[in-house]
Amino acid sequence: MTVKQQNLKTWFKSGSPWVWMNAGAVAIAIIMTLSLISVIAVRGLAHFWPADVIEAEYVIPGQPARVMAGEVVQSEQVPRARLASSGLPVDEEGSEFMTRQLLKVGNREVYGADFSWVVAEWMENERRPDALMVLERREWGNYYGYLLAVEENGQTVVEGEAAWPTLVERIARVDQLMAEIHGLERTDIGRINHGLERLRLRSRSLELRGELDAAAQAEIDAERAQWDAEYRVLETRLNELHRALARDSIRVRTADGHEQTLNLSKVVRAFRPNEMSVFDKSVHYLGKIWEFVSDEPREANTEGGVFPAIFGTVLMTMIMAVIVTPFGVIAAVYLREYARQGWLTRVIRIAVNNLAGVPSIVYGVFGLGFFVYVLGGSIDQLLFPEALPAPTFGTPGLMWASLTLAILTLPVVIVATEEGLARIPRMIREGSLALGATKSETLLKVVIPMASPAMMTGLILAVARAAGEVAPLMLVGVVKLAPSLPLDGNYPYLHLDQKIMHLGFHIFDVGFQSPNVEAARPLVYATATLLVLIIALLNLSAVYIRNHLREKYKALDH
Known part of the structure; x- marks a missing residue:
């Protein structure tokens, strides 16, 4: 054997090749993950650039x-x-390939579709006029065209180039009116409707118990009269705002000469991208991203923001964490510290591990059948008979979605906690008991704190998994559109019976159920980027908390 072969054999025996191979595999996995996130982010966030x-x-x-x-x-x-096979009059002479472009033409009420495929070689005299504007509308998508005049109550106020500054001012005024209308409808009138509904339920409850006498009815009628009087005041104000909102309109013209009048109440913003500087476009871009994360969806979820979905996702996973933590930790502590280690315990552990591999849709079916129909229906019969036959908890909602996710992620918490308990040396337990501590004191003050890094890691990994689940939530409480948040100023403030939106389901709905596929595609990438970032932050938080707790209790390991 030559020296070179001997050195190679020694190198293989040292294990260095496997170290390098593992390092290479990890590096490839990281590069692939970052590349995937980058592609999704670029294709999603580029949509907001003007x-x-x-x-x-x-x-x-x-x-x-x-x-x-x-x-x-x-x-x-x-x-x-x-x-040529698609019916276009293409000459056979020339290059083998031609350039086809997807043009977002907007003006859906004029052309019937937002997008149109064109052959680039047939586009002549291409130009970018500064006066060509884009109107983002609350419905019917974008409008591309030229501003002719600004009108007030049907009368022309200003026309020509001088109309643009006036349009910007009128849109700012419309935004203020829309914000006030939104506040009245969602907050004040919502509070009144909530109060009237509670009055109706109270009246029905008294009727069912046979206690609805003349005095109780008079008290309910007096309170209803107060609500009605307050509503009439708000209704008058709302009518004034809607009349003021209908005042302003604009006369516009498309590139091919089609003129029409648009009411400014349907316009979100107006801008001229061809005359905007890089700084102006950057400001517009940041504003659009902020709108995406802070506003409600519109246009069948293909425009606007995803804040209700963000809120629903975070709130649901927080409630799930509160539910799953005590059950998971108690189950793990019992299996490791109290249960007799025999065949039955081994069977339970096998069952817990197998639960982690059950398809998530099965949990959704279980949640719908048991939590919604059995448990929720029983709660309605016992606690909310006055609302029947309309269900209160006997229908999918936030509570049942959180409980379903808790059942789904329970094995993760149990396994992680039990592994953390198993790593604690037996002599630490015996030392605590020898110093006079009881078994419960040893668990609460020594064992569980030392196992807390594993417990927290298991919990947050469970939260990260729950944030990305979609299939079971489609059955137990997540819907396509629920702009009203389950947390508001009306008693009981947190409405566990209310349906919610979820980022994962939002991606599914926009990507596969939207009637406007081309308009929805960028939002699918943008929402996926947001969901990936949330899950990544949760996992990074798990690593940080685990390392922090390890350092805190490191002295107890030695």
């Missing part, structure tokens, strides 16, 4: 030219034969 709007004559051979305007969303090379 892209330039082009205008050009689209000349299809043998057809009259028409003017088109919009944003170039996608560009691809397509074989000439493929375009």
Whole structure:
């Protein structure tokens, strides 16, 4: 055997190749993960950048030219034969490929669709006019065109180029009116409706118990009259605001000459991307991202924000954590510290480990059948008979979604906690008992604190898994659109019976149920980026808490 072969054999025996192989595998996994997140983030967050709007004559051979305007969303090379097979008048001469572009043309009420495929070679005299504006609307998508005049109560106030500053001012006024209307409808009128509903339920409860006498009815009627009087005041104010909101309108024209009048109450914002500087576009971009994380969805979830979904996801996982922690820790402590270690204990551990591999949709079916129909229906019969036949807890809601997730993640907490308890040396327990501590004191003051790093890691990993679950939640409380938050100023403040939105289900709904696929696709990437970031933060928090607790109790290990 040569020296080189001997050195190679020694190198393999030292284990260095396996160290490098593992390091390489970890590096590849990290690179792939970061690349995936980067692709999702770029494709999602790029949607909020105000892209330039082009205008050009689209000349299809043998057809009259028409003017088109919009944003170039996608560009691809397509074989000439493929375009010809789709019915387009493509010449056989020329290069093998032609460029096809997906143009976001907006103006859905005019063209019938927000997007249109065009052949780039047929776009002539392409330009980017500064006056070409984009209107983000509350419905019907974006509008691309030119501002002709600003009107008030049907009368022209200002027209031409001077109309643009006036439009910006009027939109700011409309935003203030919309904010006041939103506050009245959601907060004040919502409070009144809640009070009237509680009055109705109280009246029905007294009726069921046979206690609805004349005095009780008079008291209820007096309180209802107070609510009605307050509502009439708010209704008058709302009517005034809606009349003021309908005052302003604009006259606009599309690139191909179609004129129409738009009420400013339907406009969210107006901007001219072609004349915006990089700084202006950056400010607009940050504003759009803030709107995405802080506003409600609109346009079948393809516009606006995802704040209700963020709130629902976080609140549900917090309630789940509060529920699963005591049950998981108590079960693990019993199995490790109190239960006799025999065949029955081994069977229980096997069952717990197998529960972690059960498909999540099975938990959803269990939650719907047991929590919603059996437990929730029983609660309605016992505690809310006055609301029947309308269910209170006998329908999917926040409480049952959280409980279902708690059952789903319980094995993770049990296994992690029991492993943490098993790593604590027996001599530490015996030393505590020898010093006069009881078994419960030893557990609470010595064993459990030392096992807390494993317990916290298991809990937060369970939270991270719960934040990404979708299938069971579709059955037990998560819906497509629920802009009203389950936490408000109306008693009992936290409404556990209310349905919620969830980021995972929002991704599924926008990606696979949206009628406007092209408009929804960027929001799927953006929402997925947000969900990945939340889960990543939870996992990083788990690592930090585990390391902190390890350092805190390191002295007890030696």
